[in-house]
Amino acid sequence: MQTALFDLAGHPVTLLEAALAGAALLILILLIAVLAGRRRAGEFAEDAAEERLAEVMRMQSEMAGRMNAMAELLARRQSDLVHGLSERMDMLGHRIGQSMTEQARSAHADxxxxxxxxxxxxxxxxxxxxxxxxxxxxxxxxxNKQTRGAFGQARMEAIVQDGLPRGRYAFQATLSNGNRPDCVVEFPNGAPRLVIDAKFPLEGWNAIRASEGGEFMRGAEAQFRRDIGKHLKDIAERYLIPGETQDTAFMFVPSESIFSSIHERFEDVVQQAHRLRVVIVSPSLLLLSIQVIQSILRDADMRAQAHLIQNEVMKLIEDVGRLDDRVAKLQTHFGQASRDIEDILVSTRKVKSRGERIGALELAEDDAPLPAQRDLLAGE
Structure with a gap:
C-alpha cells in the first residue's frame, strides 16, 4: 500500500493515495451528473447545485489536505521503519561479528x-x-645367564652402595674357605660379616611362566623347587662360616613380582630357606635391611667415640674446677680491695671534716685562737 506508483510534481503517489483520489474523482463525477440532471430539471435548482458543488469542492479540498497529511505521516513512518531496520541490522551485524570473533578465539584456544x-x-x-x-x-x-647374573648383581651393588658408607662393604671378597660371595657387609667391633648372594635360578621361573598348565606346569614347578633348593643349600654350605660370617645370609631376588610369587606359591621353599638360615630378599627388603644396618653402624660409631667424649667431659670438669678456684681467689682479692677502699673513704671523710672545721675558724689579728677555738682544737 505504501509503494509509490508514480511521481506527481516531485511527490510520490502511493496506491492508497491514488485510490483515494479515484474515489474522490468518482464522487465528483457523480455529483456533476446529479447537478447536470438537476440543471435539466430546472433553472430553479441551479443555485442549490452550485452550493452543492461548492460544498463538494470544499470536501474535496479537505480530503486532499487529509490525503497529503496522511502521505506525510506514512512517509515519516516509512522513514522511521527504515531507520529502525538499519539500526537493528547494524546491531545484528555487530553481534554476529562479536560471536564470530569469540568463536574464532575459542577455536584457536581449542x-x-x-x-x-x-x-x-x-x-x-x-x-x-x-x-x-x-x-x-x-x-x-x-x-643370557651371565648377563642376567650381572644385572642382578648390579642392582644389589647399587642398593648397597647407596645405603652404606665406603669401607663397610666389599664385593667379591674371598672368605677363609676360598669362596667369593657377591657381597659382604662389615660389622663393627670385629663382629661377623653378613653375606649377600645375588644369583637366582631364573630358568625354572621362566619355564613356569611359559607352561600352559597341567603336567607342564607341575613339572616346571618341581624343577624350580629343585633349582632354588640347590641354590639355597649352596649358599648355606659355602657362605655360612661360624665366627667369620653371620649365621644368616641373604639371597637377593632382583624382582618384586618373583619375590611375591615365591611367597604365595612356594611356601615350602620359603620354609626350607628359613631352616637353612637363608633369607630371601627383594630390592625393597634389601634396601630396608641396609638402612637398619646403617643405623647399627652409626650407633656403633657413636659408641666407639663415647670414651673420647667422656675424656673431654672430664677435662672440661677439671677446667671448671680451676676456674671456680680462681674466681674464689679473685673474689677474696675483691673483698680485701673493697675493705681497703672503705678505710680510704673513712680517712678521706675525716680529712674533709677537719678541713671544713679549720675553714670555719675565725682567727684574731695576732693569729691567737679564741678560747672556744682552743677547746675545739684541743678536742680534735
Whole structure:
C-alpha cells in the first residue's frame, strides 16, 4: 500500500493515495451528473447545485489536505521503519561479528590445547617406544645367564652402595674357605660379616611362566623347587662360616613380582630357606635391611667415640674446677680491695671534716685562737 506508483510534481503517489483520489474523482463525477440532471430539471435548482458543488469542492479540498497529511505521516513512518531496520541490522551485524570473533578465539584456544595434547601424546609415544626398546634389551639381558647374573648383581651393588658408607662393604671378597660371595657387609667391633648372594635360578621361573598348565606346569614347578633348593643349600654350605660370617645370609631376588610369587606359591621353599638360615630378599627388603644396618653402624660409631667424649667431659670438669678456684681467689682479692677502699673513704671523710672545721675558724689579728677555738682544737 505504501509503494509509490508514480511521481506527481516531485511527490510520490502511493496506491492508497491514488485510490483515494479515484474515489474522490468518482464522487465528483457523480455529483456533476446529479447537478447536470438537476440543471435539466430546472433553472430553479441551479443555485442549490452550485452550493452543492461548492460544498463538494470544499470536501474535496479537505480530503486532499487529509490525503497529503496522511502521505506525510506514512512517509515519516516509512522513514522511521527504515531507520529502525538499519539500526537493528547494524546491531545484528555487530553481534554476529562479536560471536564470530569469540568463536574464532575459542577455536584457536581449542586448537592450541589440541596441539599441546598431541605434543604430550607424541612424547608419551616416544617414551613408550624407548620403554619398549628397554624392555626388549632387558629380555635380551635376562635371556643370557651371565648377563642376567650381572644385572642382578648390579642392582644389589647399587642398593648397597647407596645405603652404606665406603669401607663397610666389599664385593667379591674371598672368605677363609676360598669362596667369593657377591657381597659382604662389615660389622663393627670385629663382629661377623653378613653375606649377600645375588644369583637366582631364573630358568625354572621362566619355564613356569611359559607352561600352559597341567603336567607342564607341575613339572616346571618341581624343577624350580629343585633349582632354588640347590641354590639355597649352596649358599648355606659355602657362605655360612661360624665366627667369620653371620649365621644368616641373604639371597637377593632382583624382582618384586618373583619375590611375591615365591611367597604365595612356594611356601615350602620359603620354609626350607628359613631352616637353612637363608633369607630371601627383594630390592625393597634389601634396601630396608641396609638402612637398619646403617643405623647399627652409626650407633656403633657413636659408641666407639663415647670414651673420647667422656675424656673431654672430664677435662672440661677439671677446667671448671680451676676456674671456680680462681674466681674464689679473685673474689677474696675483691673483698680485701673493697675493705681497703672503705678505710680510704673513712680517712678521706675525716680529712674533709677537719678541713671544713679549720675553714670555719675565725682567727684574731695576732693569729691567737679564741678560747672556744682552743677547746675545739684541743678536742680534735
Amino acid at each position: 586448537l592450541s590445547r589440541l596441539n599441546e595434547r598431541l605434543a604430550v601424546i607424541d612424547t608419551a609415544q616416544k617414551n613408550l617406544t624407548e620403554l619398549s626398546s628397554q624392555v626388549v634389551g632387558l629380555q635380551a639381558i635376562l635371556a
